[in-house]
Amino acid sequence: MHLGHDHSHDGPSAVGADAQRPDGTRRALRIGLGGPVGSGKTATVAALCQALRDELSLAVVTNDIYTREDAEFLLREAVLPPERITAVETGACPHTAIRDDISANLEAVEDLEDEVGPLDLILVESGGDNLTATFSRGLVDAQIFVIDVAGGDDIPRKGGPGVTTADLLVVNKTDLAPYVGSDLARMAADAKAQRAELPVVFQSLRSEAGVTDVAAWVRQQLTAWTA
Numbered sequence: 001m002h003l004g005h006d007h008s009h010d011g012p013s014a015v016g017a018d019a020q021r022p023d024g025t026r027r028a029l030r031i032g033l034g035g036p037v038g039s040g041k042t043a044t045v046a047a048l049c050q051a052l053r054d055e056l057s058l059a060v061v062t063n064d065i066y067t068r069e070d071a072e073f074l075l076r077e078a079v080l081p082p083e084r085i086t087a088v089e090t091g092a093c094p095h096t097a098i099r100d101d102i103s104a105n106l107e108a109v110e111d112l113e114d115e116v117g118p119l120d121l122i123l124v125e126s127g128g129d130n131l132t133a134t135f136s137r138g139l140v141d142a143q144i145f146v147i148d149v150a151g152g153d154d155i156p157r158k159g160g161p162g163v164t165t166a167d168l169l170v171v172n173k174t175d176l177a178p179y180v181g182s183d184l185a186r187m188a189a190d191a192k193a194q195r196a197e198l199p200v201v202f203q204s205l206r207s208e209a210g211v212t213d214v215a216a217w218v219r220q221q222l223t224a225w226t227a
Contacts, residue, residue, distance in 0.1 A: 018138075019225075021113065025118065026225075026226065027113060027119075028058075028059075028109070028113060028117070028118075028119035028120055028121055028122045029120065029121050029122070029141055029142075029221060029222050029225040029226075030109060030121075030122045030124055030139065030140040030141050030142075031121065031122075031123055031124070031140060031141065031142050031143070031144060031218060031221065032098065032123075032124045032125075032126065032135035032139065032140035032142070032143045032144065033045060033123060033124070033125045033126065033143075033144045033145075033146060034098070034125075034126040034133040034134070034135065034143065034144075034145055034146070034162055034166075035126075035133065035145050035146035035147055035162065035170075036128065036131065036147060036148075036151055037128030038128070038148070038150075038151075039146045039147050039148040039151065039172055039173075040146055040148055040172040040173060040205065041070075041125055041126070041128075041146045042062070042070045042073055042074065042125060043205055044144075044146055044170065044172065044203075044205070044211060044214065045060060045062075045070075045074065045079075045123050045125050046073070046074055046077050046079045047205055047210055047211035047214075047215075048123065048211055048214065048215055048218060049074070049079035049080050049123075050079055051210075051211050051212070051215040052121070052215060052218065052219075053079070053080060056120040056121050056222070057116075057117075057118060057119045057120045057121070058080070058084070058119060058120060058121040058122065058123065059080065059084040059085065059086075059109075059112045059116060059119055059121075059122050059123075060074060060079075060080065060084065060085045060086070060122070060123045060124075060125065061086055061087070061088060061105060061108045061109055061112070061122060061123070061124045061125070062074070062085070062086075062087045062088070062125045062127075063087075063088045063090055063094045063097050063098060063105070063124070063125060063126050063127045064087065064088075064089060064090065064094070064127045065089070065090055065091065065092065065093070065094065065127060066089060066091065067089070068087040068089065070087070070125060070127070071085050071086065071087035072087075083115065083116050084112070084116055086108050086111070086112060088104045088105055088108050090104070090127065094126045094127035094128075094133075095126075095132075095133060097126075098124070098126045098133070098134075098135045098136065098139060099133075099134060099135060099136045099139075100136075102136050102138055102139040105124060105139050106138075106139065109122050109124065120222060120226075121218070121222060124139065124140055131147075131155070131158070131159075131160030131161075131162055131163060132160055132161055132162065133145070133161075133162050134161045134162055134165065134166075141221070141225065142167040142168070142221050143162075143165075143166045143167050143168075144166060144167065144168045144169075144170055144214070145162040145163060145166035145168070145169050145170065146170045146172050147163070147169070147170070147171055147172065148171070148172040148173040148176070149171065149172070149173050149174055149176050149177045149180060149182035149184070149187070150173055150176050150180045150182070152182070153177075153181075153182035153183050153184075153186055153187045154190075155187075156169075156171075156187050156190035156191040156194055157190040157193075157194070159194050163191070163194055163195070164194050164195060165198075166198070167198065167199075167221075168198075168199050168200075168201065168214070168217050169191060169195060169198070169199070169200045169201070170200075170201050170203055170214060171184075171187055171188075171191070171200065171201070171202045171203065172203050172204070172205070173203075173204060173205075174202050174203060174204045174207075175204040175206050175207065184202060187202075188200065188202070199217065201213045201214055201217065
């Protein structure tokens with residue numbers, strides 16, 4: 001289930017001089033994933049890796065305050081070879097590492113391109129955060145914001161920068177809606193009101209469709225990036 005959108009939003013929001021690596025080759029497209037604790041960011045990253053790894057050269061950077069837990073989950077699930085997954089321990093709120101001081105993440109993505117490149121795509125996952133989490137455009141080219149129905153069907157109505165401005169909003173765990181009393185139609189209408197023509201995907205990773213719509217959006221971003 002997803003909302004239609006204006007295709008003017010289909011490509012990365014900005015392509016600048018930093019689209020090239022020092023050797024003149026095009027760097028990987030960087031897509032950030034943020035959202036509240038427990039919304040399903042890491043599971044979405046894992047599903048994207050499984051959906052795209054046979055057709056793209058990709059890698060993942062995770063962010064946590066003091067642990068490598070998200071990276072270790074991806075390693076346990078064997079979604080990519082170990083050398084393609086790296087963790088940034090932020091030592092403070094992950095907001096700092098994805099928005100205010102992006103140096104550690106930039107170093108991580110550049111190291112991945114040097115060590116396992118050339119890469120088509122790097123997924124950068126923020127640690128568990130709240131509804132104000134946004135990525136620096138100096139770090140990522142596009143942002144996915146993940147919320148889930150168990151967090152309350154009023155989240156789209158309440159808004160916040162992640163909900164209103166992310167390039168893609170993912171409403172996750174739709175299979176739980178009947179059990180937690182969330183109204184998906186209301187969430188869709190509220191998301192439309194907050195986001196206008198920016199796209200929204202409703203997703204259950206337990207369904208047959210799984211991450212299909214989000215993977216299609218990522219492919220669309222990559223097509224625009226490499227055009």
